[in-house]
Amino acid sequence: MSVGAPSPAGVVGRSADLELSDAWLVDPASGREGGGEIVVRDGIVESLRWLDGGAGREDGIVVAPGFIDLHAHLRDPGNEAAETVASGLAAAAHGGFTTVCAMPNTTPPIDHAAMVAAMRAAAESSGSPVRLLPFGTATAGRAGERLAALGELAAAGAAGFSDDGAPIQDGELFRNALAYAGMLGLPLIDHPEDGTLTVGAEAHDGLVATVLGLRGCPAAAEANAVARDLALLAEVAAEVPGARLHLTHLSTAASLDHVRRAKAAGLPVTCDVTPHHLALSDEWLAGARRWAWQALDDDGAARDPWRDAALVAAPYDSALRVNPPLRSATDAAACLAALADGTIDAIATDHAPHTEVDKAVEFGLARPGIAGLETALGVLLEAVDTGKVTLRRVVEALTTGPARVLGPAGVGLGGLIEGAPAELVVFDRSARWTVESSSLHTRGHGSPLLGRSLPGRVMLTIAQGRVAFEDPESA
Amino acid sequence: MDTAEAMAEIVGRRRPRSEALRGVGVTNLFYEASTRTRVSFEVAAKHLSADVVNVTAGGSSVEKGESLLDTMRTLEALGARVLVIRHATSGAPYLVAREFGGSVINAGDGRHAHPTQALLDLYTLRRHLPGASLLGRKIVILGDVLHSRVARSNLWTLTAAGADVWICGPATLLRGFDAWAAAGVGGSRRFTVTSDIATALRDADAVMALRIQQERMAAGLLPSLHEYAAAFALTAERLALAAGGCLVLHPGPMNEGVEIAPDVARGPRSLVTEQVRNGVPIRMAILSLVTSVE
Numbered sequence: 001m002s003v004g005a006p007s008p009a010g011v012v013g014r015s016a017d018l019e020l021s022d023a024w025l026v027d028p029a030s031g032r033e034g035g036g037e038i039v040v041r042d043g044i045v046e047s048l049r050w051l052d053g054g055a056g057r058e059d060g061i062v063v064a065p066g067f068i069d070l071h072a073h074l075r076d077p078g079n080e081a082a083e084t085v086a087s088g089l090a091a092a093a094h095g096g097f098t099t100v101c102a103m104p105n106t107t108p109p110i111d112h113a114a115m116v117a118a119m120r121a122a123a124e125s126s127g128s129p130v131r132l133l134p135f136g137t138a139t140a141g142r143a144g145e146r147l148a149a150l151g152e153l154a155a156a157g158a159a160g161f162s163d164d165g166a167p168i169q170d171g172e173l174f175r176n177a178l179a180y181a182g183m184l185g186l187p188l189i190d191h192p193e194d195g196t197l198t199v200g201a202e203a204h205d206g207l208v209a210t211v212l213g214l215r216g217c218p219a220a221a222e223a224n225a226v227a228r229d230l231a232l233l234a235e236v237a238a239e240v241p242g243a244r245l246h247l248t249h250l251s252t253a254a255s256l257d258h259v260r261r262a263k264a265a266g267l268p269v270t271c272d273v274t275p276h277h278l279a280l281s282d283e284w285l286a287g288a289r290r291w292a293w294q295a296l297d298d299d300g301a302a303r304d305p306w307r308d309a310a311l312v313a314a315p316y317d318s319a320l321r322v323n324p325p326l327r328s329a330t331d332a333a334a335c336l337a338a339l340a341d342g343t344i345d346a347i348a349t350d351h352a353p354h355t356e357v358d359k360a361v362e363f364g365l366a367r368p369g370i371a372g373l374e375t376a377l378g379v380l381l382e383a384v385d386t387g388k389v390t391l392r393r394v395v396e397a398l399t400t401g402p403a404r405v406l407g408p409a410g411v412g413l414g415g416l417i418e419g420a421p422a423e424l425v426v427f428d429r430s431a432r433w434t435v436e437s438s439s440l441h442t443r444g445h446g447s448p449l450l451g452r453s454l455p456g457r458v459m460l461t462i463a464q465g466r467v468a469f470e471d472p473e474s475a
Numbered sequence: 476m477d478t479a480e481a482m483a484e485i486v487g488r489r490r491p492r493s494e495a496l497r498g499v500g501v502t503n504l505f506y507e508a509s510t511r512t513r514v515s516f517e518v519a520a521k522h523l524s525a526d527v528v529n530v531t532a533g534g535s536s537v538e539k540g541e542s543l544l545d546t547m548r549t550l551e552a553l554g555a556r557v558l559v560i561r562h563a564t565s566g567a568p569y570l571v572a573r574e575f576g577g578s579v580i581n582a583g584d585g586r587h588a589h590p591t592q593a594l595l596d597l598y599t600l601r602r603h604l605p606g607a608s609l610l611g612r613k614i615v616i617l618g619d620v621l622h623s624r625v626a627r628s629n630l631w632t633l634t635a636a637g638a639d640v641w642i643c644g645p646a647t648l649l650r651g652f653d654a655w656a657a658a659g660v661g662g663s664r665r666f667t668v669t670s671d672i673a674t675a676l677r678d679a680d681a682v683m684a685l686r687i688q689q690e691r692m693a694a695g696l697l698p699s700l701h702e703y704a705a706a707f708a709l710t711a712e713r714l715a716l717a718a719g720g721c722l723v724l725h726p727g728p729m730n731e732g733v734e735i736a737p738d739v740a741r742g743p744r745s746l747v748t749e750q751v752r753n754g755v756p757i758r759m760a761i762l763s764l765v766t767s768v769e
Contacts, residue, residue, distance in 0.1 A: 207658055210651035213565040213586030213627055307662025316566030361542055362564040
């Protein structure tokens with residue numbers, strides 16, 4: 001099967017046409033989901049009709065607004081062997097994403113205006129209609145010492161600010177970044193990690209790390225940072241009305257509890273979770289390959305994969321090294337519950353491609369990161385199949401949720417709108433495809449899901465009215 | 476264990492030599508300093524007439540500029556059929572085993588495992604316990620369990636042999652092990668975790684002291700070696716709490732006066748030298764078993 005093979009030459013960028021009379025439409029912007037028909041002509045959504053009792057079925061052909069990824073590493077410039085803007089956007093389109101926020105930890109980092117312009121130019125020249133929204137760094141050189149040129153970055157088109165994997169440890173500087181970004185009306189995106197607790201960390205601090213002899217990254221490292229961030233946000237928000245904090249890739253029950261309380265108190269905080277933290281757990285490091293929700297006992301505690309004889313693969317697969325690390329199945333369940341109850345606003349991939357040189361090494365020496373743009377939808381549909389979260393909620397967290405997080409840059413994104421340029425993904429809910437190196441567009445090496453079959457084959461992605469990806473088999 | 480007994484018979488000869496591995500390339504690839512394990516593997520391989528090559532790499536493969544897999548491919552091209560690997564990173568042997576055509580023997584990886592040490596410990600204990608059985612015997616592993624691959628491998632091995640295993644040390648060096656004890660090794664085989672050395676040693680049939688490293692103070696895990704010795708050193712006085720004839724083991728190298736008192740280390744119950752000696756037949760057995768499977 002040629003799923004994911006490069007789209008036929010000349011298809012990408014072409015003005016899109018589509019006519020589906022028996023689709024399942026999901027439109028979180030209007031709060032509607034159901035059978036209907038959609039016609040796109042010359043890139044414009046010509047008609048969108050909801051049909052009660054229509055032929056469209058939730059497990060059939062689904063049409064949703066194009067997905068928005070708040071967190072992707074495109075590695076360009078500086079590490080083009082791992083990914084380029086062009087390959088990253090192609091991967092995004094294959095995953096159903098029509099908007100990608102690029103993290104600024106490139107080499108050099110996106111910490112001045114010219115870099116933002118260069119990123120946008122690279123996206124333009126890639127020929128992909130997928131929208132690239134660059135984030136700027138929060139501090140100069142991501143060094144955590146002084147603010148980056150936030151105002152100039154914003155003027156050049158930065159959609160927000162983040163030091164991502166090198167989070168600001170200094171509390172005063174973090175507070176200032178929050179206030180200054182707030183003044184500019186842009187979110188500060190924090191990767192919450194108390195670095196004093198994660199020196200040399202290789203894996204989630206739990207049973208699996210103990211048995212495998214891996215240095216632990218405690219859940220407290222994330223919860224500590226989240227608590228600090230929220231305490232500072234409470235003070236800053238009282239003075240700077242535009243201050244907004246977005247916490248990315250939350251992975252622990254404790255952090256989500258903090259966020260839940262902060263939201264209840266009315267703080268301007270949002271957060272996202274990755275598909276891998278929802279669906280995978282630390283037992284994969286030992287060689288288990290069951291989904292996180294299959295690794296829970298009746299009391300919601302993580303099951304012991306040794307007791308269950310659930311170890312089916314070799315341990316220490318460096319494809320699983322990621323930061324934050326894959327947590328316990330209990331934490332993954334807390335993430336899924338927080339997605340369902342709305343504590344989590346968005347699903348972000350933290351797409352972090354690496355070369356074989358950086359990944360085919362000892363576990364503890366491998367660069368952390370999972371290339372997830374193309375497997376996100378399939379993994380999320382597996383979660384939907386558990387009944388613990390609905391398709392509509394997942395689509396929301398991939399569309400209107402992240403659009404709201406973006407604020408100004410997200411206006412107009414995330415809906416199916418008649419008369420507007422089409423911005424959508426069409427996927428076959430029940431068609432499965434197998435994740436193989438040859439079926440992926442990313443240059444990233446070694447997805448932990450290689451060889452696995454996932455539901456929800458993407459048939460067509462349209463961004464800004466133009467074809468971003470088309471499955472040759474369904475063309 | 477039976478193969479090791481047969482190997483011990485060979486080792487006991489005036490000219491210990493078997494032809495079992497003649498022409499077989501055995502490469503010792505050591506990324507960490509090691510005297511006893513490396514020499515033990517070398518002697519074992521030579522007793523079996525293997526063609527032994529020793530490779531010691533300073534620092535990690537990354538610092539060296541060549542990846543572990545490239546080094547492995549090079550050694551394989553140079554005739555290695557058995558690769559004995561010692562590495563500072565937990566799990567490194569699995570990476571090598573994924574692509575190596577021959578057999579990989581783990582000679583110690585990070586904090587994870589040191590299987591041949593645990594097997595020689597088991598072999599040594601069997602030779603001294605009545606009926607060569609560990610069933611129900613109380614065996615205490617004492618010291619820096621957190622960082623110890625020897626402790627982890629012995630947890631697997633000794634619980635499998637039916638021993639009542641206790642681990643004991645300062646709370647900072649037992650982190651995470653309560654949860655493992657509750658889950659059980661392999662999901663079922665319980666052991667006991669305590670920082671109360673008197674309870675741990677009471678009626679023990681064997682005690683294995685582990686090396687305490689200077690780095691633990693810098694990392695804030697221990698106040699001082701002096702305080703450690705005062706509270707956790709295996710002394711004659713503490714040993715008196717154990718069962719009469721309690722066996723004393725140490726995987727070496729020892730810090731005498733820190734984790735073990737000199738008189739205990741060289742006392743009548745000490746099996747420390749015998750452990751080293753028994754490493755040879757155990758490794759001969761492993762080498763001959765893995766090559767006979769090929």
